[in-house]
Amino acid sequence: MGDTMFGLDTEILGKKVIYFQKIDSTNEYAKRIAFQEDEGTIIVTDTQVRGYGRKFRAWASPKGGLWMSVILKPKIEPKRLPKIVFVGALAVVEALRDLGVEAKIKWPNDVLVNEKKICGILVEGKYSESEIDYVVLGIGLNVNIEKNELPENIRSDSTSLSEVLGVKISIEEVFKGLVRHLEHWYTLFLEGRYSEILDKWREYSAVLGKKVRILSEEGEFEGTALDIDEFGALIVEMANGKREKVIYGDVSLRYA
């Protein structure tokens, strides 16, 4: 990416951008500095040594990807917070669609192209039932990454922008587009315009109407993904017609 001025035209997000060539994890760094930073500070790096996803599963972060975290301090009721992952997913999908790439959202935190994972989103933070201190919205997007630069066990399920487009593109341009879309959806989120967020999410969803298998620590079940509710939970209809709400957390979703 290079240690340049980023030339962002956003009002809240990216007023300050902290760039590294290499770091453990932008989410970890963001959490370390979140208290003393204003809302909107972005950490971005060329490579991560210990990038991670949910349950601290390793996130491969070679050079050529966009690995970034945004520090947010939304003044909203904490119970509204789970939907913030949708702000990230919508922004990524729209930044990719601007490049002519038809991306879709796999509930809850992945973006897919051609049914392969191109991006993962990880929301962390410090909040209680009554108060939000900060939220870190981490986004990992495979931009110019060749198959052989990713670990062997994830090659068949993942993809990158350069693979899809057949050419390398400027990570900085992708970054700028993404931040612009993030600011748009984050503004709607702050304004409480959740139905617009959920409707767009439905439009870009890769799972609604599909047969899915939900894996959790309590066990597995199959059903049809019907909808998401106002809190972002996935509503799944089981074979016996019973509806289950699956809450964003440690569950995994597979196509059945």
Ligand code: ATP
């Ligand atoms: P699940 O796999 O349980 O459905 P998930 O896709 O959300 O959930 P996470 O644990 O949130 O998985 O994300 C980490 C997973 O992403 C890793 O286990 C690995 O399979 C995959 N992964 C790691 N690095 C990359 C990458 N650069 N691009 C695509 N996928 C990756």
Ligand code: BTN
């Ligand atoms: C997932 O699919 O589990 C989410 C992966 C999130 C990866 C990004 S890369 C930038 C930020 N720093 C991290 O260590 N993780 C997130």
